[in-house]
Amino acid sequence: MRLKYLVSTAMIAVMLAGCTANEAMEDTVDVDLKKVSSKTNYQLSGKIVQKMQAMSMAKESPITLRIFKEEGVLEVWKANTANRYEMLRQYKICAWSGKLGPKSKEGDRQAPEGFYPITPGQMNPNSSYYLAINTGYPNRFDQANGRNGTNLMIHGACSSSGCYSMTDEQMLEIFALSRDAYKGGQQSIQLQALPFRMTAENMARHRNSPHIGFWNMLKPGYDQFEITKRPPEVNVCEKKYVFNQQTDGKFSPSGQCPAMSTPPAMQAALASYNKKYNDDYAKAMKKLDGMAWYEPSEAERKAIVAKQRVGKELAYAPTGTSLDAGKLMKVAELEKQEARRRELEEAKKAIDIQKAELEKTTRNGKNVPVPVENPMPRPVEQAAVEQKPAKKGFWGLFSKNGDEARKLEPAPVAVAPVDTADQPRAGKKPVTEEAAPAKAEPEATAAAAKPAKAATETTEVAPPAEQAAVVEQQPKKRPFWKLWGN
Numbered sequence: 117m118r119l120k121y122l123v124s125t126a127m128i129a130v131m132l133a134g135c136t137a138n139e140a141m142e143d144t145v146d147v148d149l150k151k152v153s154s155k156t157n158y159q160l161s162g163k164i165v166q167k168m169q170a171m172s173m174a175k176e177s178p179i180t181l182r183i184f185k186e187e188g189v190l191e192v193w194k195a196n197t198a199n200r201y202e203m204l205r206q207y208k209i210c211a212w213s214g215k216l217g218p219k220s221k222e223g224d225r226q227a228p229e230g231f232y233p234i235t236p237g238q239m240n241p242n243s244s245y246y247l248a249i250n251t252g253y254p255n256r257f258d259q260a261n262g263r264n265g266t267n268l269m270i271h272g273a274c275s276s277s278g279c280y281s282m283t284d285e286q287m288l289e290i291f292a293l294s295r296d297a298y299k300g301g302q303q304s305i306q307l308q309a310l311p312f313r314m315t316a317e318n319m320a321r322h323r324n325s326p327h328i329g330f331w332n333m334l335k336p337g338y339d340q341f342e343i344t345k346r347p348p349e350v351n352v353c354e355k356k357y358v359f360n361q362q363t364d365g366k367f368s369p370s371g372q373c374p375a376m377s378t379p380p381a382m383q384a385a386l387a388s389y390n391k392k393y394n395d396d397y398a399k400a401m402k403k404l405d406g407m408a409w410y411e412p413s414e415a416e417r418k419a420i421v422a423k424q425r426v427g428k429e430l431a432y433a434p435t436g437t438s439l440d441a442g443k444l445m446k447v448a449e450l451e452k453q454e455a456r457r458r459e460l461e462e463a464k465k466a467i468d469i470q471k472a473e474l475e476k477t478t479r480n481g482k483n484v485p486v487p488v489e490n491p492m493p494r495p496v497e498q499a500a501v502e503q504k505p506a507k508k509g510f511w512g513l514f515s516k517n518g519d520e521a522r523k524l525e526p527a528p529v530a531v532a533p534v535d536t537a538d539q540p541r542a543g544k545k546p547v548t549e550e551a552a553p554a555k556a557e558p559e560a561t562a563a564a565a566k567p568a569k570a571a572t573e574t575t576e577v578a579p580p581a582e583q584a585a586v587v588e589q590q591p592k593k594r595p596f597w598k599l600w601g602n
Contacts, residue, residue: 145207145283145285145286145289146161146163147161147285147288147289149284149285149288152288155241155246155247155288155291156241156291156295158288158291158292159292160175160289160292160293160296164204164205164289167204168194168204171194171196171202171204172196172197172198173194173195173196173197173202173204174197174300175296175300176296176297176299176300176301177194177195177196177297177300178194178195178297178300178302178305179192179193179194179195179204179293179294179297179302179305180192180193180194180201180305180306180307180308180347181193181234181270181290181305181306181307181308182307182308182310183209183280183307183308183309183310184310184311184312184313185212185216185227185229185309185310185311185312185438186216186311186312186318186437186438186439187312187313187437187439188208188209188212188435188436188437188438188439189206189207189208189209190206190207190209190270190280190282190286190290191203191205191206191207192204192205192206192207192290192293194293194297199346200345200346201345201346201347202345204293205289205293207282207286207289207290209280209281209282210274210281210282210283210286210434210435211274211275211276211281211433211434211435212227212276212279212280212281212435213225213226213227213276213277213278213279213414213435214226214227214278214414215411215412215413215414215438216311216312216322216325216327216411216438217229217311217325217326217327217330218230218263218327218330219253219258219263219265219268219278220263221263221264221265222264222265222266223265224265224278225277225278225414226278227268227276227278227279227280227309228251228253228258228265228268228278228309229309229310229311229330229334230253230255230257230258230309230334230357231255231257231306231307231308231309231334231337231348231350231357232251232252232253232255232306232307232309233252233255233304233305233306233307233350234249234250234251234252234294234304234305234306234307235252235303235304235305236298238250238251238252239291239294239295240269240271241291243269243271243272245269245271245272245273245275245281246271246272246273246284246287246288247271247272247284247287247288247291248269248270248271248272248287249269249270249271249290249291249294250267250268250269251268251269251270251280251307251309252307253265253268255352256352256369257352257355257356257357257369259369260352260355260369260370261355265278267279270282270287270290270307271287272284272286272287272288273431273432274431274432274433274434275431275432275433276433276435280309306347306350308337308338308341308347310334310338311327311331313338314331314334314335314338314339315396316393316394316396316397316399316400317396317397317400317403319331319332319335319397319400320397320400320401320403320404321400321404321409321444322409323401324408324409325411333356333357334357336357336359337350337357337359339386339389339390339393340359340360340382340386342389343382343385343386343389344385348360349361351367352367352369353367353368353369353371353372353373353374354370354371354372354373355369355370358373358376360378360379360382361376361377361378362376362377362378362379363375363376363377404444406446406447407444407445407446407447408444408445408446408447408450409442409443409444409445410442410443410444410445410450410453411438411442412438412441412442413457414435416441417435417436417437417438417440417441418433418434418435418436419436419441420436420440420441421434421435421436
């Protein structure tokens with residue numbers, strides 16, 4: 117019966133589509149939380165009730181929730197007395213994590229995209245995030261495609277790790293609107309979580325996205341709501357969504373689709389709708405020739421609204437919109453930028469892996485320091501520096517050039533007498549009597565003591581290479597025949 121009514125109104129609705137959609141501006145939430153005594157029993161303000169009356173809506177008539185990630189908005193559509201839905205409220209989403217595209221697995225920080233039924237059992241009045249509504253992810257489509265995740269919510273507190281997070285004031289109104297719809301007899305509220313409004317220009321702008329195939333599958337559901345202004349009937353077969361299909365068989369999410377057909381009135385309405393869409397898409401492609409859309413990261417979205425966090429709680433984390441943070445770019449420039457971003461992401465992953473490995477290696481609860489190579493250049497090996505003067509052979513003393521050779525030899529360094537009672541300095545050999553010149557004159561000994569002291573001071577402060585050279589300049593022993601000379 118519901119589908120027949122929907123089809124009967126399709127032809128009229130297609131002529132009116134676009135006349136009322138997206139005309140309402142964002143409403144300001146007039147809620148003072150300090151005056152709210154009970155979150156679950158909160159009654160909608162007189163301002164909202166008056167607006168319902170002006171739009172021919174009963175307080176407890178059914179609602180539909182629509183989310184558009186790119187714009188960062190959540191809309192509440194409500195049925196009027198003609199059983200046609202109109203947008204009652206539009207809220208700015210405070211925080212949603214990840215990027216455009218569906219959620220695939222636990223921990224990927226992606227907020228769900230798709231069509232989700234919300235029953236009264238999914239309402240959580242005791243949430244740690246003020247109030248919460250479970251989206252129902254994973255639904256039949258997600259499960260059939262091996263997607264997983266838990267606790268994907270619409271909640272308050274303006275903080276998200278895969279959810280759609282609102283302010284507490286916004287969540288109070290959304291929760292109350294849903295509660296009243298259930299009181300009126302609605303068994304399931306449809307959540308349409310979409311990446312963007314699926315207009316011809318938006319679809320052309322995102323034509324290069326890896327998710328375009330998934331979005332093309334969601335588009336018929338979006339189109340049929342735009343045409344009829346009623347939530348489409350959603351089924352899943354062959355691991356894909358199907359909308360408003362008539363059949364005598366049964367739908368199995370992973371099984372083959374039964375024989376099905378689109379009602380004639382809906383076919384006619386879709387034909388007219390798609391003709392205009394195709395014309396608009398061709399114009400958009402010409403307009404966007406050579407251009408592509410740069411989809412911003414969550415961090416880039418957060419950067420444009422960073423000032424909103426000032427003075428708020430640390431958990432308060434608005435994320436901004438993709439439209440504000442993204443931009444159109446030339447295809448060649450975008451390819452270079454994407455390649456650079458992939459490199460940075462891979463580098464970050466490598467750092468995270470290394471960090472995780474370091475954290476595994478602990479001792480007494482503390483990280484074990486990892487030895488790394490000294491970045492300073494190594495000192496020159498001392499052995500290579502300590503080059504002693506070559507000693508001349510015995511017969512060389514009587515050679516023709518013996519005197520000249522002796523003149524070129526370095527002068528011996530005199531060493532001051534050492535008191536045998538003193539201990540030798542650490543790291544140095546004690547000076548023995550054999551090392552001192554025989555029968556040295558008192559004046560010569562005193563004079564030699566000064567250069568010896570200077571040499572010692574030089575050794576203490578000189579660089580390693582020079583130090584080795586100075587230390588090794590020991591006084592040469594006098595030949596035995598010199599002992600009897602003058």
